[in-house]
Amino acid sequence: MKWFNSVIIIFMPLVPKPIVRIFSKKYVAGDKLDDAVRAVRELNGQHIMATLDVLGESTTDEQETHLYVEEYLRVLQIIEQEKLDCNVSLKPTQLGMLIDKELAFSNIRRIVEEAKKHANFVRIDMEDSNCTTDTIDIYERLRAEFDNVGIVLQAYMRRSVADLTKISRRPANFRLCKGIYIEPREIAYKEPSIVNMNFGFLLEKALQAGSYVGIATHDEKVVWSALRTIDQLGLKPDAYEFQMLFGVDEQLRRILVQAGHRLRVYVPYGKQWYRYVMRRLKENPQIAIYVLKALFKK
Ligand SMILES: Cc1cc2nc3c(=O)[nH]c(=O)nc-3n(C[C@H](O)[C@H](O)[C@H](O)COP(=O)(O)OP(=O)(O)OC[C@H]3O[C@@H](n4cnc5c(N)ncnc54)[C@H](O)[C@@H]3O)c2cc1C
Known part of the structure; x- marks a missing residue:
């Protein structure tokens, strides 16, 4: 079946947008x-x-980055108005990092500052390896000024252990995930079992350093190893949370919540869904088959 999945991944970009749109409903x-x-x-x-x-x-247009800022400010307002248990996640390249790093910094700063007024929190997502150094730099500058901002570390990146040590000098709030972008072996582990072991290693190191960690995975092997670390360190449920993506493994969600763990779901919305959904489908081509089957059943 592995070869079939690889074929699906290769041909995915040829799938017409209206069809991908059908899959988007699961993830967006x-x-x-x-x-x-x-x-x-x-x-x-x-x-x-x-x-x-x-x-x-x-984003390549500066005006567009300002529109995204306005939308995030609106989101923060609505979260407070509606009394939702919800924070925000954003991407530095959405807010101008490919145009000018200082533009991204000032855009993200505005959002973090507004979130602070609403007693809310901003997570800076981690994108591909071209962005890692600048993203960490932006985070560190913001963290020097604000305590309501967090970052993401990717377990597949060889540099993450050094980044973790650097970032943990201040009390930190990390999301730890495997990493979704395609990176070369020189800088990223390619072997899934090593990525899983590195996830466990980074998690233990971060929790031992007193960081709050968002354990972002749907992989039960990784969840099990996280639960073991949490137990060994004798942590209370307010020292960490599990995180999962909208549309993925609702059963695992329920299992974790019923066991008394905090759980957060990443909820994307908006018109720019195409790239996000293509990444999700490449991650799990099986889903494409399920959706097609469901379509034909109707
Ligand atoms: C809350 C959250 C935030 C994230 N933020 C980032 C980020 O900032 N930067 C970044 O690089 N990556 C991010 N990721 C993605 C992450 O790096 C992984 O690519 C993704 O979570 C899949 O890895 P996994 O740990 O679930 O393990 P996997 O081994 O990939 O998946 C384990 C199992 O989960 C299920 N599953 C996984 N993905 C899907 C899917 N798309 N559809 C259906 N089932 C699926 C399958 O059953 C699969 O067997 C984030 C993930 C989460 C959960």
Whole structure:
């Protein structure tokens, strides 16, 4: 079946956008903020926290970056108005990092400053390896000024252990994930079992350093190893949270919540869904087959 998945991945970019749009419904809350608010309310009703992501990345037009800032400010306002248990996640390239690093810094700073006024929190997502150094730099400058900002470390990156040590000099709030971009072997582990071991190693190191960690995975092997570390360190449930993506493994979500762990779901919304959904489908081509089957059943 592995070869079949590889074939699906190669041909995925040829799939017409309206078809990909069908798959998007699984991973994206909708086009509008109202759709996202509805999804978050439903999650909160199941004792699940959320993080809202305005879809968009690799922006090349400065004016567009300002529109994204305005949208995030609106999101923060609505979260407070609607009393949602929800923070926000954003991408530096969406906010101008490919145009000018200082533009991205000042855009993200505005959002973090506004979040602070609303007693809320901003997570800076980690994109491909061309962005890692600048993203960490932006985070460190913001963290020197604000305590309501966090970053992401990717377990597949060889540099992550050094980055963790550097960032942990101040109390930090990390999201730890495997990493989704395609990176060369020189800088990233390619062997899945090593990525999993590095995930466990980084998690233990971060928790031991007193960081709050968002354990972002749907891999039960990684979840099990995280639960073992949490138990060994005798941590209370407020020292960490599990994080999962909208549309992925709702059963595992329920298992973790029922066991008393905090859980947050990443809820993306907006018109720029194409790249996000293509990454998700490449991660799990099996889903494409399920969706097609479901279509034909109808
Ligand atoms: C909350 C959150 C935030 C993230 N933020 C970032 C980020 O900032 N930067 C970054 O590089 N990556 C990010 N990721 C993606 C992450 O790096 C992984 O690519 C992704 O989570 C898949 O890895 P996994 O740990 O779930 O393990 P995998 O081994 O990939 O998956 C384990 C199992 O989960 C299920 N699964 C996984 N993905 C899917 C899917 N798309 N559809 C259906 N089932 C699926 C499958 O059953 C699979 O067997 C984030 C992930 C999460 C959960």
